[in-house]
Amino acid sequence: MKGRVVILDEIAxxxxxxxxxxxxxxxxxxxxxxxxxxxxxxxxxxxxxxMKGQGGIFVKLPLGQTGFLRQISGIAPGQRLLxxxxxxxxxxxxxxxxxxxxxxxxxxxxxxxxxxxxxxRKIKDEEDRAALSAxxxxxxxxxDERLGLILRSAxxxxxxxxxxxxxxxMRGLAEAVLNDxxxxxxxxxxxxxxxxxxxxDWLDPVPDEVVTESGSFAHHGVDDLxxxxxxxxxxxxxxxxxxxxxxRALVAVDVNTGADTSPAASLKLxxxxxxxxxxxxxxxxxxxxxxxxxxxxxxxxxxILDQVIKAAFKAEGEAHLAGWxxxxxxxxxxxxxxxxLSAxxxGLFx
Numbered sequence: 001m002k003g004r005v006v007i008l009d010e011i012a013x014x015x016x017x018x019x020x021x022x023x024x025x026x027x028x029x030x031x032x033x034x035x036x037x038x039x040x041x042x043x044x045x046x047x048x049x050x051m052k053g054q055g056g057i058f059v060k061l062p063l064g065q066t067g068f069l070r071q072i073s074g075i076a077p078g079q080r081l082l083x084x085x086x087x088x089x090x091x092x093x094x095x096x097x098x099x100x101x102x103x104x105x106x107x108x109x110x111x112x113x114x115x116x117x118x119x120x121r122k123i124k125d126e127e128d129r130a131a132l133s134a135x136x137x138x139x140x141x142x143x144d145e146r147l148g149l150i151l152r153s154a155x156x157x158x159x160x161x162x163x164x165x166x167x168x169x170m171r172g173l174a175e176a177v178l179n180d181x182x183x184x185x186x187x188x189x190x191x192x193x194x195x196x197x198x199x200x201d202w203l204d205p206v207p208d209e210v211v212t213e214s215g216s217f218a219h220h221g222v223d224d225l226x227x228x229x230x231x232x233x234x235x236x237x238x239x240x241x242x243x244x245x246x247x248r249a250l251v252a253v254d255v256n257t258g259a260d261t262s263p264a265a266s267l268k269l270x271x272x273x274x275x276x277x278x279x280x281x282x283x284x285x286x287x288x289x290x291x292x293x294x295x296x297x298x299x300x301x302x303x304i305l306d307q308v309i310k311a312a313f314k315a316e317g318e319a320h321l322a323g324w325x326x327x328x329x330x331x332x333x334x335x336x337x338x339x340x341l342s343a344x345x346x347g348l349f350x
Contacts, residue, residue, distance in 0.1 A: 003208030038191025
């Protein structure tokens with residue numbers, strides 16, 4: 001399947017969404033089977049006890065849930081807070097939350113405590129930027145002074161009325177939530193589910209096709225692509241592979257050469273692994289500490305591989321590249337921003 005295709009389906013009463021680019025799976029979202037807090041959900045919380053050694057504080061959420069906020073300064077136990085879930089909770093641990101809220105739609109992001117009107121740098125045309133600036137100014141006129149606005153790159157191809165509607169909706173939601181600090185812990189805004197994520201984040205650039213028929217995952221081979229992600233082995237060009245395996249402490253990646261073990265072949269294989277690794281981690285929902293055992297190469301070739309790794313992870317947002325260890329391993333950390341695919345897809349695609 002050529003071009004950019006968004007596929008929406010429902011399997012076992014759970015909504016699923018996939019983005020294919022020239023037949024390769026680039027994005028995937030599957031609704032969880034259980035009623036869990038999704039990334040992006042906003043709660044009224046109550047500050048509980050600080051964990052000074054960890055540089056944060058626990059917060060009480062509804063239904064006996066607990067969140068962990070990496071912030072202590074200016075927060076006292078018993079204080080009411082608005083917090084947003086930043087990722088899934090690890091087994092036995094509190095939900096990671098932040099007080100830096102984002103109210104995000106397809107065209108607009110309203111940013112409390114980050115005032116200012118901003119337009120995506122991807123929009124280069126000066127006339128488009130001027131028109132959007134006028135929309136932003138009009139849409140935020142008289143708004144709470146704490147609110148900022150970012151107009152996303154999708155605005156470049158959008159109708160003005162659609163952009164204006166998104167600005168008004170996100171502004172209204174933000175103002176309502178910011179004024180709702182009284183009371184016990186409560187869920188105020190639900191996190192986005194699979195089809196909402198696809199509509200909000202995957203339609204820029206405009207897809208060549210959007211498929212919504214029932215059974216689309218099976219018909220277009222998405223179920224096979226997802227099943228492959230549940231296997232630790234990733235086949236690489238040239239006959240090599242990398243194994244991606246999780247432990248309680250970290251994600252271990254082992255890059256293995258094929259029959260050709262020459263230095264040139266090892267470097268080529270490592271480059272292929274480094275370029276595909278961000279996509280593999282994203283689709284598999286893996287984050288935290290990641291340790292990579294690349295195929296053996298000279299220290300001179302490591303400099304080349306370093307540049308490839310930096311370019312590959314540049315678009316990944318919160319990824320920290322720690323670099324090479326004394327044992328010749330490569331370490332990095334990646335923010336956990338979604339539920340692990342192994343927990344979401346088991347039983348659906350096997």
